[in-house]
Each structure stands twice: as structure tokens, then as C-alpha cells.
Amino acid sequence: MNESKLSDVEFPVQKQLEAYNARDVEAFMQWWADDCEYYEFPSRLLASGANEIRERHVARFSEANLSGKLITRMSVGNMVVDQEVVTRTFPDGPGEIDVIAIYEVENGKIAKAWFKMGSPRLHTAGTR
Structure with missing residues (x-):
């Protein structure tokens, strides 16, 4: 994605996606606020604060x-x-799996995020 075309609100979301794909937890976490909240859509809190979000992603x-x-x-x-x-x-x-991710950005960091997941589609032998 062309970073010069990203808005200020999109920039941290793009950077955390890049870090997610690199599986780099340090780079990933720099885009999340210390007091961020991470939800399963619509309102099931999965992680509160950067430490809990980090723990979820170290395993992932x-x-x-x-x-x-x-x-x-x-x-x-x-x-x-x-x-x-x-x-x-x-x-x-x-x-x-199909995912809709909704991010609320404040002061250049992700303050809250909600994730709506579809149903997993398992790869059959010989794919990917």
C-alpha cells in the first residue's frame, strides 16, 4: 500500500497490519495505545491494555x-x-477466515478495535 496516500488515521492501522504479517510483536505493539481495548464484535472484551494484546499476539x-x-x-x-x-x-x-476489523484511532495509536470473524475454511491437501 502506498503510504503517501494513507490518511493520518489509516497510517497506524496499515503499520500494525504490516507488523502482523511480519509476525513482529514489537513493531505491532508500537501502534496500540497503552490502555487499548480489543473486542470480539460487538462487545465481548478479549484484551484490555497493551500487555494483554501483546500476550494474545505472541502466541499467534x-x-x-x-x-x-x-x-x-x-x-x-x-x-x-x-x-x-x-x-x-x-x-x-x-x-x-474472513475478518472485518474496526479500529478507533486516537493520537496516532489504536485505542479500540473490534473484530467480526467469519467461519474458518480449512485448506485441503495440496493448497497453500
């Missing part, structure tokens, strides 16, 4: 096939909405 980043492919992004005010396809290893094996 150990998945060798982890990647998020941005399909589309839109922003209004301080909110960014990404449609992604995430590849990862599920308990039943490798596959992908």
Missing part, C-alpha cells in the same frame, strides 16, 4: 503461515474499517 505470531490480506479499507473520522482474509493455523489445521 508463532504460526508460520500467519498473514492478513487486506481486501478493502475505508475510514470516516477516527474510525478505520478493514476487510481482510486471514490465513492461519486453526485447531483443525491450516486455513483462512
Whole structure:
């Protein structure tokens, strides 16, 4: 993605996605506010604060096939909405899942995020 075309509100969202794909927890966490909140859409709190979000992602980043492919992004005010396809290893094996991610950005950092997940699609033998 061309960073020069990103708005101030989109920039931290793009940078954390790049760090997610690099499985670099230090780079990932620099885009999250210390008191950030991480939700399963619409309101189930999964992690509160940077330390809990870090813990969630240390385990996730150990998945060798982890990647998020941005399909589309839109922003209004301080909110960014990404449609992604995430590849990862599920308990039943490798596959992908559709994700809608909603980010609230304040002072250049992600303050809150909500994630709506689709159903996992497992890869069959010989794919990816």
C-alpha cells in the first residue's frame, strides 16, 4: 500500500497490519495505545491494555503461515474499517477466515478495535 496516500488515521492501522504479517510483536505493539481495548464484535472484551494484546499476539505470531490480506479499507473520522482474509493455523489445521476489523484511532495509536470473524475454511491437501 502506498503510504503517501494513507490518511493520518489509516497510517497506524496499515503499520500494525504490516507488523502482523511480519509476525513482529514489537513493531505491532508500537501502534496500540497503552490502555487499548480489543473486542470480539460487538462487545465481548478479549484484551484490555497493551500487555494483554501483546500476550494474545505472541502466541499467534508463532504460526508460520500467519498473514492478513487486506481486501478493502475505508475510514470516516477516527474510525478505520478493514476487510481482510486471514490465513492461519486453526485447531483443525491450516486455513483462512474472513475478518472485518474496526479500529478507533486516537493520537496516532489504536485505542479500540473490534473484530467480526467469519467461519474458518480449512485448506485441503495440496493448497497453500
